[in-house]
Amino acid sequence: xxxxxxxxxxxxxxxxxxxxxxxxxxxxxxxxxxxxxxxxxxxxxxxxxxxxxxxxxxxxxxxxxxxxxxxxxxxxxxxxxxxxxxxxxxxxxxxxxxxxxxxxxxxxxxxxxxxxxxxxxxxxxxxxxxxxxxxxxxxxxxxxxxxxxxxxxxxxxxxxxxxxxxxxxxxxxxxxxxxxxxxxxxxxxxxxxxxxxxxxxxxxxxxxxxxxxxxxxxxxxxxxxxxxxxxxxxxxxxxxxxxxxxxxxxxxxxxxxxxxxxxxxxxxxxxxxxxxxxxxxxxxxxxxxxxxxxxxxxxxxxxxxxxxxxxxxxxxxxxxxxxxxxxxxxxxxxxxxxxxxxxxxxxxxxxxxxxxxxxxxx
Amino acid sequence: xxxxxxxxxxxxxxxxxxxxxxxxxxxxxxxxxxxxxxxxxxxxxxxxxxxxxxxxxxxxxxxxxxxxxxxxxxxxxxxxxxxxxxxxxxxxxxxxxxxxxxxxxxxxxxxxxxxxxxxxxxxxxxxxxxxxxxxxxxxxxxxxxxxxxxxxxxxxxxxxxxxxxxxxxxxxxxxxxxxxxxxxxxxxxxxxxxxxxxxxxxxxxxxxxxxxxxxxxxxxxxxxxxxxxxxxxxxxxxxxxxxxxxxxxxxx
Numbered sequence: 001x002x003x004x005x006x007x008x009x010x011x012x013x014x015x016x017x018x019x020x021x022x023x024x025x026x027x028x029x030x031x032x033x034x035x036x037x038x039x040x041x042x043x044x045x046x047x048x049x050x051x052x053x054x055x056x057x058x059x060x061x062x063x064x065x066x067x068x069x070x071x072x073x074x075x076x077x078x079x080x081x082x083x084x085x086x087x088x089x090x091x092x093x094x095x096x097x098x099x100x101x102x103x104x105x106x107x108x109x110x111x112x113x114x115x116x117x118x119x120x121x122x123x124x125x126x127x128x129x130x131x132x133x134x135x136x137x138x139x140x141x142x143x144x145x146x147x148x149x150x151x152x153x154x155x156x157x158x159x160x161x162x163x164x165x166x167x168x169x170x171x172x173x174x175x176x177x178x179x180x181x182x183x184x185x186x187x188x189x190x191x192x193x194x195x196x197x198x199x200x201x202x203x204x205x206x207x208x209x210x211x212x213x214x215x216x217x218x219x220x221x222x223x224x225x226x227x228x229x230x231x232x233x234x235x236x237x238x239x240x241x242x243x244x245x246x247x248x249x250x251x252x253x254x255x256x257x258x259x260x261x262x263x264x265x266x267x268x269x270x271x272x273x274x275x276x277x278x279x280x281x282x283x284x285x286x287x288x289x290x291x292x293x294x295x296x297x298x299x300x301x302x303x304x305x306x307x308x309x310x311x312x313x314x315x316x317x318x319x320x321x322x323x324x325x326x327x328x329x330x331x332x333x334x335x336x337x338x339x340x341x342x343x344x345x346x347x348x349x350x351x352x353x354x355x356x357x358x359x360x361x362x
Numbered sequence: 363x364x365x366x367x368x369x370x371x372x373x374x375x376x377x378x379x380x381x382x383x384x385x386x387x388x389x390x391x392x393x394x395x396x397x398x399x400x401x402x403x404x405x406x407x408x409x410x411x412x413x414x415x416x417x418x419x420x421x422x423x424x425x426x427x428x429x430x431x432x433x434x435x436x437x438x439x440x441x442x443x444x445x446x447x448x449x450x451x452x453x454x455x456x457x458x459x460x461x462x463x464x465x466x467x468x469x470x471x472x473x474x475x476x477x478x479x480x481x482x483x484x485x486x487x488x489x490x491x492x493x494x495x496x497x498x499x500x501x502x503x504x505x506x507x508x509x510x511x512x513x514x515x516x517x518x519x520x521x522x523x524x525x526x527x528x529x530x531x532x533x534x535x536x537x538x539x540x541x542x543x544x545x546x547x548x549x550x551x552x553x554x555x556x557x558x559x560x561x562x563x564x565x566x567x568x569x570x571x572x573x574x575x576x577x578x579x580x581x582x583x584x585x586x587x588x589x590x591x592x593x594x595x596x597x598x599x600x601x602x603x604x605x606x607x608x609x610x611x612x613x614x
Contacts, residue, residue: 095435211427213425220429221421
């Protein structure tokens with residue numbers, strides 16, 4: 001049985017879903033639990049074709065609740081476990097994710113956003129930002145990477161497994177239907193050959209020895225008797241999450257501290273924004289961009305710095321202000337005026353962004 | 363003569379006395395489970411999952427690894443765990459609300475897939491932890507907080523026949539039984555056979571246990587015992603429903 005799916009560096013031309021399946025293999029994932037929903041299905045299709053060749057496993061469950069909770073079980077057994085979903089499936093996924101949040105279980109969830117609310121479209125949106133970052137009955141103690149390219153889908157899927165097992169918070173790769181289905185070029189690699197160490201997994205239960213005799217039993221709960229007991233738990237979660245935030249938070253920016261207008265976007269839309277900003281800068285416009293790569297936690301310091309130096313921020317997203325809520329919350333009290341460009345469930349082109357920038361700068 | 367502690371070896375002594383109400387059947391079920399695990403010598407590789415509802419009070423009951431999950435979700439957590447590490451013995455412990463209402467899709471599908479896990483479901487005919495509401499197992503005419511004039515089967519159906527349902531969706535290799543806290547010796551035997559079925563990798567194993575809830579039934583000791591022994595058994599037949607032997611096939 002070949003041990004590694006990818007050796008050396010190699011160029012590929014494939015769909016985003018296929019990239020995720022390869023990246024999970026490269027990251028050392030052991031088992032995927034999944035339930036069909038468009039547009040993530042091909043992650044399962046490729047995983048089920050690849051997995052047996054590398055001694056990996058798959059279970060198709062009865063729904064996304066089960067997919068999420070079996071993933072939780074896989075992690076408890078000490079295996080790198082993941083699932084993938086979208087839309088209404090993401091809604092159901094919030095229940096197991098909240099358990100993972102409460103108990104610091106490093107599950108990895110890949111989301112390929114589709115239209116919402118409800119069944120909506122199977123095609124594309126950025127409308128699962130609120131749910132993915134702060135969904136569930138909790139406080140949003142999770143790491144969310146929003147990817148823009150197939151290269152990033154590969155890089156950040158590997159990073160998601162490492163971050164999950166290093167920090168022990170549930171971790172999302174937030175893609176979308178466009179990234180899931182389109183084909184583009186990327187370079188795949190074995191992370192360890194590139195100097196990216198793979199964070200090992202370890203079991204929570206079933207460790208060697210007789211519990212109560214050779215070792216204390218590993219007993220995990222998420223329910224508490226009184227307010228004070230819970231308060232202490234949540235305070236600890238918040239403290240730990242805030243402590244790792246500066247290390248985890250990632251962003252990209254161009255002239256964000258030196259431009260009158262800063263365009264903020266995430267995911268696939270940031271590609272249109274970059275193109276529009278570069279084009280207008282060449283024409284002499286005072287415009288830059290800021291793109292959070294992690295939506296949870298946000299690179300708050302850098303974002304606030306940009307929001308204090310710019311006159312205005314243009315918030316561009318394929319949702320009705322879901323990213324904007326995160327940005328405005330983080331930039332509360334900063335001086336930049338916040339201008340929306342929201343197209344829920346629709347793609348946004350560089351031309352549209354450029355036209356909006358021109359209308360703002362006059 | 364010193365008093366012998368009648369606790370199974372696999373119980374955690376430092377978490378006793380347990381947290382269940384006086385007269386609750388959970389203690390008897392968990393004693394039978396502890397004894398079965400002692401007899402099988404599997405304390406070191408048992409992983410115990412408990413649901414939401416009164417069953418969650420058992421999260422630190424035993425000296426083996428345990429996970430308290432969400433309402434109805436213990437079956438998929440133990441399924442995922444067993445799939446990831448088949449060497450573990452996975453036990454999902456839940457009430458009738460968790461198994462037959464909110465988590466019924468998980469129970470049916472885990473049984474259909476013949477997951478190599480053991481589900482122990484405690485049937486006390488109502489939701490205990492939330493204060494005694496009607497459950498799928500509530501008896502016709504039984505008064506609960508959400509059926510204050512008695513359960514009307516015309517409007518809300520008859521009690522769920524859980525083991526019969528599980529037996530119907532499983533293939534040979536599965537083990538399905540219904541025990542009762544009024545016969546602990548028999549119950550211990552059923553649970554032991556269910557665990558043996560998992561150890562031998564034959565298939566899904568499921569034991570429903572008829573149990574008591576004097577707090578929400580508002581019954582004294584005598585009435586409690588009468589209800590579990592006489593009333594509940596009118597709808598819920600105690601015994602083995604499916605044992606892991608191949609079905610008889612014509613011409614073989």
